[in-house]
Amino acid sequence: MPLDDAWAGLVDDAAIFPPGDVPFDEAVDAYDSRSDEDGAELVGSFVLRDTDLPRLTDPLAVAPVSVVCTGGAGQLAGPSGWVRRENVAIAGMEIAVRDLDDPAGNVRRIVAATDELETEWPVFVELPQTPTDHGWLRAADIAAEAGLRLKFRTGGLDASAFPSAEVLAGWIDAALDRETQFKCTAGLHRAIRHTGDDGFEHHGFLNVLVATARAFAGAGNAEVVQVLESRDAGMLTQAFEYESGNAARRWFRSFGSCSVAEPLADLRALGYAQ
Numbered sequence: 001m002p003l004d005d006a007w008a009g010l011v012d013d014a015a016i017f018p019p020g021d022v023p024f025d026e027a028v029d030a031y032d033s034r035s036d037e038d039g040a041e042l043v044g045s046f047v048l049r050d051t052d053l054p055r056l057t058d059p060l061a062v063a064p065v066s067v068v069c070t071g072g073a074g075q076l077a078g079p080s081g082w083v084r085r086e087n088v089a090i091a092g093m094e095i096a097v098r099d100l101d102d103p104a105g106n107v108r109r110i111v112a113a114t115d116e117l118e119t120e121w122p123v124f125v126e127l128p129q130t131p132t133d134h135g136w137l138r139a140a141d142i143a144a145e146a147g148l149r150l151k152f153r154t155g156g157l158d159a160s161a162f163p164s165a166e167v168l169a170g171w172i173d174a175a176l177d178r179e180t181q182f183k184c185t186a187g188l189h190r191a192i193r194h195t196g197d198d199g200f201e202h203h204g205f206l207n208v209l210v211a212t213a214r215a216f217a218g219a220g221n222a223e224v225v226q227v228l229e230s231r232d233a234g235m236l237t238q239a240f241e242y243e244s245g246n247a248a249r250r251w252f253r254s255f256g257s258c259s260v261a262e263p264l265a266d267l268r269a270l271g272y273a274q
Helices: 024-033 052-057 075-085 101-115 133-144 163-177 206-218 221-229 233-243 243-249 262-271
Strands: 010-014 041-047 064-070 091-095 122-127 149-153 183-184 252-257
Touching: 010 024, 024 041, 024 052, 041 052, 041 091, 041 149, 041 252, 052 064, 052 075, 064 163, 075 091, 091 149, 101 122, 101 133, 122 183, 133 149, 133 163, 149 163, 163 183, 163 206, 206 221, 206 233, 206 243, 206 252, 243 252
Parallel strands: 010 041, 010 252, 041 064, 064 091, 091 122, 122 149, 149 183, 183 252
Antiparallel strands: none
C-alpha cells in the first residue's frame, strides 16, 4: 500500500547526526538507494552540515539536501555560493539563533544576510528553546515578515532538549498565528508520545500533526497540550483522519530524524503503510 500524500516527505534523513552518527558516505549511499519498501516516499531531503558539502563527490546523486549552517548569519554566504556553483538541488537551509539575549536582533541579521544573498530556497530559523515570551515572539515576527520559516528543536541527547507540551503548543500556535510553516528536529522518531529508552518523554510526530490541525481549526491551548500529551494511538489515528493530515502538513512540513526505519515501522503498525 503506497503512503498517503499526508506522509510524503515528512522525514528528513538526518542519519549523520547524533545519536545515529552514521558515517557520511554510508548515509549518502543509503539515501540514494532507498526503495519504496524502505520508506522512499516517506523521506524528503538529506540533511547535512554546511561543512559537509565538499564531501558530496557527486552532488547530483543526493537530492534534495537540507543544509544546516554551523555558524552565524555571516556563514550563510559560503554554502550558498557552493550550492549555486555545483547546481545542487536544495530543499532549504537551517540556521539557529545563537544570541539568546537578543533573538530578534539575531533574526534581523539572518534576514539581512538572506536578502543580500538573494536566496531562492526556504530558510528555516531555529528559535530558542524557551517559552514564547515577548523576545521570542518578536523574533518570530521578524522571520515571518521576511518570508523565513521556523524550526523547532523537539529533542536531543539530554532532558533539557525536550520541550514540554505547553512550550511546544506555544511554538505551534505562534507559527500558525503568523501563517508560517515550520519543521521540527530531533526526538520525533516515533508516531506516539512515549517514554524512551533514555528515560525522557518523547513527543510523537502523529501527536504534533494532530495538534497542528487542531490548533489551526481554532482549538485552545489546553486542548492542543492534551493532544501533545496523549498516548492513545486509537484516538490520535481517528483524529488524524478526521482533522485531515494534509491540512496539518500545510504548516508542519517535516522533521529531521537520524532513523527512517523507526517512523516507518510505526506507520506500518498503525496501518498507514505495508
